[in-house]
Amino acid sequence: MAADLEAEVPAIDKSLLECSAEAAAAKWLQATDLPKEVYQHLTYYVPRIYCNGPNPAPQREDMLAQHVLLGPMEWYLCGEDPAFGFPKLEQANKPSHLCGRVFKVGEPTYSCRDCAVDPTCVLCMECFLGSIHKEHRYRMTTSGGGGFCDCGDTEAWKEGPYCKKHELNTSQTAEEEDPLVHLSEDMIARAYNIFSIMFQYAVDILTWEKENELPPGLEMVEKSDTYYCMLFNDEVHTYEQVIYTLQKAVNCTQKEAIFFATTVDRDGRRSVRYGDFQYCDQAKSVIVRNTSRQTKPLKVQVMHSCIVAHQSFGLKLLTWLGNVIGYSDGLRRILCQVGLQEGPDGENSSLVDKLMLSDSKLWKGARSVYHQLFMSSLLMDLKYKKLFAIRFARNYRQLQRDFMEDDHERAVSVTALSVQLFTVPTLARMLITEENLMTTIIKTFVDHLRHRDIQGRFQFERYTALQAFKFRRVQSLISDLKYVLISKPADWSDDLRQKFLEGFDAFLELLKCMQGMDPITRQVGQHIEMEPEWEAAFTLQMKLTLVISMMQDWCALDEKVLIEAYKKCLSVLMHCHSGFADGEQPIMLNMCGHSVETIRYCVSQEKVSIHLPVSRLLAGLHVLLSKSEVAYKFPELLPLSELSPPMLIEHPLRCLVLCAQVHAGMWRRNGFSLVNQIYYYHNVKCRREMFDKDIVMLQTGVSMMDPNHFLMIMLSRFELYQIFSTPDYGKRFSTENTNKDVVQQNNTLIEEMLYLIIMIVGERFSPGIGQVSPTDEIKREIIHQLSIRPMAHSELVKALREDENRETGMESVIEEVACFKKPGLTGRGLYELKPECTKDFNLYFYHFSRAEQSKAEEAQRKLKRQNREDTALPPPVLPPFCPLFASLINILQCDVMLCIMGTILQWAVEHNGYAWSESMLQRVLHLIGMALQEEKQHLENLNEENIVTFTYTQKISRPGEAPSSSPSILAMLETLQNAPHLEVHKDMIRWILKTFNTIKKLRESSSTSPVAETEENIMEESSRDKDKAERKRKAEIARLRREKIMAQMSEMQRHFIDENKELFQQTLEELDTSSSKVPDISPTVSDTKLTALGPEQTRVTEKRQVVTCILCQEEEEVKVDSRAMVLAAFVQRSTVLSKNRNKIIQDPEKYDPLFMHPDLSCGTHTGSCGHIMHAHCWQRYFDAVQAKEQRRQQRLRVHTSYDVENGEFLCPLCECLSNTVIPLLPPPRALFNRLDFAGQPNLTHWIRTVSQQIRTFYLLQDEESASSNCCGNSEKMDQLQLPEGFRPDFQPKNPYSESIREMLTTFATATYKVGLKVHPNEEDPRVPIMCWGSCAYTIQTIERILADEDKPLFGHLPCRQDDCLTSLTRFAAAHWTVASLSAVQGHFCTLLASLVPNEKHGNLPCILDIDMLHLLVSLVLSFPAIHCQDFSGVSLATGDLHLFHLVTMAHIVQILLTSSTEENGMDQENSNSEEELAVLALHKFLCQCTGSALKEISSGWHLWRSIKAGIMPFLRCSAMFFHYLNGVPAPPEIKVNGANQFEHLCSYLSLPSNLICLFQENNKIMNTLVESWCSNSEVKRYLEGKRPAISYARDSNKLIDLPDDYSCLINQASNFSCPKSGGDKSRAPTLCLVCGTMLCSQSYCCQTELDGEDVGACTAHTYLCGSGVGIFLRVRECQVLFLAGKTKGCFYAPPYLDDYGETDQGLRRGNPLHLCKERFKKIQKLWQQHSITEEIGHAQEANQTLVGIDWQHL
C-alpha cells in the first residue's frame, strides 16, 4: 500500500481523446430514445475515465470528463459550439437581482443592525461595501460555510435591499416575469430533455445503495472486477483513532494515514484500498474490528469500482448543472421544474424529494454538492423557492428524524436549509397557514423528547450519553421555530389566527411537560449523594426563552388572538394544578383582624420546582391584557371571574420562597446543582421568562386580592407566620430560643420577604405594569449597571437582555444616561453614569445580585460623600401603575404590612438579642420611604375629581391599638433617629422624617395653595440642623482631602506597578543599589572633554561598587578577587535584526561564527531583569528548583512555564524567565592597561608591529606542530627575530577569583549552547566568539530601538538594560582570560587579516560581507590576548584606538561601495566644504581601485551625506560599546537629542569630525589596504551587479503593515487555502506578523516534522522565520499568538478595537474592528526588545492552564 500514493497513473486511453463531443451531440439530437442513448454513452465512458487505479487523479479525470462526457451535453444543450452558445445565453439573460453568493468557510459576512429584518440576513463583502449599510450600525461575522448573500432580497431588508451592483438589474425586469421568454422553444425543449436525464442519473447513482450492482441501464457488458475499500467519515471517532486504525488495516505509513484521515474528514469518504474483493474486504474487517470496541465501528464499504466511478461523475454532473444554470435564469427555472416534478411514484417522488430524504445516508462531500446546487437553483428562483419550501415543510418530520439518527454536524445536513426558507417572512407566513408549520415543528420537537415521569413531565435525570447527544441535536428545532416567528405579521387573516392558535396549543402542550419538572425536596440530615441532573432542563428553558417571548409578541399584535391565547393558557394552568389542594389541608390564618383560608404547605418539607413556564406565560399574557387595554375594552370576553388569585400566586411564590431559603442556608445539603439553578433562575439569559415573570405573577395576584390576605399567605409560605401573628413572639423568640442558627435563618427569611415586597411594589418598569415606555425599561437597567461601576460596552451588553435580533436596545438610550470614556494603551473604553441619573438609583433593584447590590451601595454612598450630600439612599420616585395593577399599591398601607413594619421597628428600638438585623431595618425604612414617595406623588398629581385614598402618613402617625398598644411607627422612627447603634441609618431616618413633614405640609396646603414647599425651606427652619450640617460638612471636607491623598498615593503605586512595570523594577533597583552606584558624571571630569577610548581616554576612578544579593540580602563589593555576583540573564537566538530570514544555520557543529554577515541573519541576544545574586546563592537556588521540578514532574506530570532541563529558571524576585547568569565585573580594561603613554606608535607603525607579532605567532605555531610531528625545526626559529619587547612565551596570570572564573565559563557556555544550538562544550574555540557576538548584537538591538523611538543614546535606557549591557560588555572583555590563549590569539589574527591581509589567510569574507560592529567588538576584545605578551611599552588603549579607526575606515569604504546615491537635482548646498572635497577624492580613489566599476559621482555633498547617514548607527553602537567597556561617562550633549550629534559622537569616540582625515593621515598604509579591499573578486562581482550586498544605513525591521479594517484580514484569510491539501480552505489561517506569511495552523494537514516531533505550521514557521520565536495573528479568532520553542506560548490581546475601545477575541460580538496603531506598536516593541519569551513566561505563570496547551500543534 505504501507505494499506492506514488503509483503512476495509467496512460490515457487514446480513444477517449478521439471522441468528438460534436458528433455525440449530433447523434443524440437524432435519437428517438434519448435516455437510452445517453445512458449507453455513460455506461461505456464513465468507468473508463473515473477510478482507474487506487488513487483518484482529479485533474486528468476532470479534463477527460469535460471532453468526453460533459462536452456532448453542452453541444446538445446549445445546439452549437458551447463556446458561442453559452456567451449568447448569458447575453440574452436578464439576471435576477439576487446576489446569492454562497459563502466559503471563514468568509466575512455583514449584517446591518438597523435594516436587516433578522440577524440571519447577511451580505457578502462586495455587496456590503457597495451598500448603504456600511454607514449604519453593522455586525461582522465569519461564515461557517453554506448560506448565501441576501443582497437583492427585498424581504430581508427594511431599507437598502440592493447594493450598487445589484441595483442595476432591478430597473429592467418586471418582478414576476417568466424567465423562459428569453429562451427559444428549441432550447427549452433540449434543456428540459438533457436536464431531466442527467439530474435523474445523478440522483439515482448518488442514492444507490447496492455495493456490487449498477442501476438499470448502466450495467456493464464486460465487468472488470476491481473494488474499493471505502472509508466513511463519522463524528464519533477521533483523528488519532482513524490514523492508528488505518496504519494497521492497510499497512500504510503514518503520513499516508494522516492524508487518508484528513480527506475522509473533508470529503466524507475516501478509498483506502484498491484491488480484488477479498483484498478490500480484508482491510474492511480489520478496520471494523479495530474501531468497534468503544462505540459503533467506522463505516466501511467494499464497493465495485464502477459504482464509485459513476458516483464521482454524478457529483461532477451536479456541479456542472450548477454552473450551466448560471448562464441563464431560464435554464435555472427549467432545472427547478425538472427537480420538483413529481415522479411516477406520486408524493415525495420528485428528484428533490429523493435527495432530501436520502440526505442522512449520503456522505459529506455529496451532501455539500447537492446543497450547493439547491442554493443556486431552487433558492434563487422566487417561484420555485416557494414550491421547494412546501416540499421541505411536508418532509420536515422525516428530515428531522433522519437528522436525529445521523451523527454529522448540522451544517452538512439538509435540515440546515431551514434558515433560508423560514426566515423569509412571506414564506414563513404561507407555511404556517398552508402547511401548519408551527404545529409541525413543535410536535416534532415534543416527539423527540420521550422521557417523561408519571405526570407526563419531561425527565432528564437518567439521560444516557446517546440521549444527551440527541437532546443537543433536537435543539436546532427550537431555532427553526424562532426563524418562523422572527418576523411578526402586520395583519392577520382568520387562517393565520387559527393556525397560530393551533401552534400555540401545541406550544402549551410542550410547556405543560415542563411545568413542575425536576422537582426537588430539601435534604435534611445528610448531604445528597449525587448531584441531580439539572442542566438539560435549564438548557431547554434557556433555548425556549426567546420563543416564549416571541409567542407573547405575536399575541400582543391581535386582540382576538390575545384573548384566545389567554383563555387557553389559563385552562392549561388550571389543568396543571387540578390536583392543587389534594392532600394539602386547608388552614385558617388570622392577623390584625383579617382572616384567610389557605393550605398547609411548607417549601422546606415538600416538593418544589423551579420550572413553571405555564404560570409565567400566563403572567406575560396578563401584562399584555393591560398593555393593549384589552382588559378594559372586552372584559366580558375574558375569563377574569375564573381567576383564583391564590391559585395563581401559589407556585411562583413557592419558587421565590425556595430562593430565600437557599439564601438563608436551609438547603445547603442539596449541593451545587440547586445553587446553579437558582443562579440561572436570576441570570440575564433566563430571568425574563422565569424570575421576572414570577414577580409579575405576584403583582397580578396582589392587584386582584385583599393585600392583607396576600401578606398572610406570604408569611405562611415563608414560614414566618408564627413570628408576626403572635404578639411578643419576637421577644420570646429571642430569649427562649438559644439556637443561633435558627434565629439567623429567620432573620434572613424576614429580610428576603421584605425584599420581595419591595420588588412587588417597586418593579413597574415593564410597559403594561407601570405607565412606562420600552426605553424606560432599558434605561433603568443601564442606570443600575453603571451604578455599580463604569463599564465597557461589552460588559453592559452582557448584563442586558438580548432580543431575538440580538439587540439590547442599548444604543438608542445610552447617550441619555452615560458618558463614554476612551481607552488608553491598555484596558478598554468605559461608560460612566451621568450624575443626574443617580437619583433614579434603587438600592433594591431586582436584577442586582447580592454582590452587585453591596458594590452599588458602596459606590453610591461614596459618590454622595464626594458630593457632600448625606448618604441616605432613599427609594426613587416611581412611575404610576397601569390601572389593572393600580390597586396593588395598597399593600404598603394595609394592616398586616403596618404590623410587620411596626414589629420590626419595635425590635430595633428594643435592640435586644439577635432576633433583629440591620438589613431588616434598612428594608423596612426603604418600604416606608416607598410609601411616602407614593403618597407624595399622589398628592402632587392630585386632580379635581379624585380623592387621595393613599393615606400612609396618617396611618403611621396612629399608635397601635390595644392589646399591643405599641407606639406609632412615626414615634418609633423618631426614637430611632437618636439611637447610637444606628449611626449608618440616621441619614435615611432623617430623610423619612423630612419627607413626612413635606407631605404633611402638602396635605395642609393642598386645599389652599397648590405650591408645595420645597425641601430647602424645611431645611432652613431648623437652625440646629443647619449647625450640625455645617460641622458635618467640615468634617467631610477633611475626610475627603485625606481620601484624595490616599487615592493619589495608591493610584501612583498602581500606576508604577501595573502600567509601568519596567519603571517599577527600575525604582526597586535604585532603592537596592542607590548607595553603591557611581553617579554618571563624577565632579572631577565634568569640565573636561570626555573621550571614551584611546590614549586620550578620560580617566575615571570607578568607585567601589557594593551590591546586595536578592537571595541572602547580604552586601558584597564587586571586586576582581571577591565572591562572584551575578545577574539573572536570558540568552536567546534572534532574527529580529535579520535582513535575510531564509538563512538558517544548517549544520551548527561545523558553523563558523567568526565573521557576522551584515544581514545579521542569526544573532544571539542577551537580556536581563537586572536582579543581582551571589553566584553561590544562585547555584543553590537553581539546584533546589531543579530538584523540585524533577519531583513534581514525576508525581504530577505537569509542565512548567520554564524548562529546567534546559537550564531555565525564573528570577527569584520578579519571576522573569532566565536561562543563565552574567557575572558582575569591575572595568576589565584597567587591569591590563599599562600607564606608559610616551611615544605611542601611529596607525601605520602599529599595524606593522602587530603584523610582525602575528607573523611570529604563526611561525611559533608551525614550529609547535612541526616539533610535535617529528623533529624540531630550529633553523626557522633561529631566523625568526622576535619583535622588540614581544614575549610569546609569557602566560598572563588570571586576575579573577575562582568563583568569578567559574561564572565567566558558565555564562560563556550558555551563550555558546543557545546561540549555536549545540551541546555545551566549554573547550570549543567558538565559545569566545559567541560571547563577543552576543555583546555586539545586543548593543545593536538596543541602538535600533532607541533610534526608532528617536531617543538619544544615553540617559533613556531603563536601568535593567543599562546593567545588562555593562555586565555583558565587561564579561565579554574578560572572557579571554578563561579561554585558551592561543585560540583567542588565532581569532584575533584571522579577524585582523580580513582588513590587513596576510599570506596565511586566503579565503576570508570580503568587506561587503562583514558586519563592522561585530568585527570591531571581536577585534577589540580579542586583542588583549596578543597584547599581553607585548612588553614594548605600547598601550592597550593605543591598540583599541587604532583598531577602531581601522574598522571605521573599512566601514566608510563599505558604505561608499554600496551606497546607491543618485545624483539628482537637489544639490542645494554647494558649499564644497573640506569634508566634501575629501570624500570626493576618496571616492575617486575607490573608482580607480575598482577599475572604474564603481560609478563616478561628482557631488561631494551627496557622498558626505550618505556617509554620515550610513555610519551613524555604527558610531552610536561603538559609543555604547566603549562606554560600557571603559566606563567613561557620556558627554551631556549626546544624552539629549540636539544639534551636532555627529560631531559630539566623533569627539567622544576620539575621531576627527571629518572622518576622511583618517585616510589622509594614514594614507601610506591606507592606500594599500583600500586597494586590497577593493580588488577582492566578490567586490567586483557586486559592482558588476552579479551579487547583492547590504547597503547602509540598514533600516530597522518592523512587523508587517496591518490593514485598518479587520474584515480585510478576514477576507484575505478566507481566500487562503491550505498549501498542502490542494485548494482546501484552511480552518485556522494564521498570519505571521514578522514576515506576513499566511499559515494553515492547528491542523493535521500542515504538520511537519521538527527534530523528530510533529509540529504545527506555526511552530515550524517560527524555526524558519524567528529562530524559534514567533508572533502571529489568528485571523478567525482575532487573537495574537506568541510562540517560543515548542512548549511555550500564550495568547495576547489583538491590536484591533471596536468603536467602544474593546478587543473582540474570538470575534464573538462582531462589532466592526479597526487597527489601534499604539497597541500594535506596543507588540512591535515587545518583539524588538526580545521580550516575547519573557511575556509568555509571565502569562504562563499568571495562568497555569496556558502551560497545558500543546503549543507545538498550532
Ligand SMILES: [Zn+2]
Ligand atoms: Zn452579495
Ligand SMILES: [Zn+2]
Ligand atoms: Zn449586491
Ligand SMILES: [Zn+2]
Ligand atoms: Zn442598514
Ligand SMILES: [Zn+2]
Ligand atoms: Zn547571596
Ligand SMILES: [Zn+2]
Ligand atoms: Zn528579576
Ligand SMILES: [Zn+2]
Ligand atoms: Zn493545511
Ligand SMILES: [Zn+2]
Ligand atoms: Zn514569518
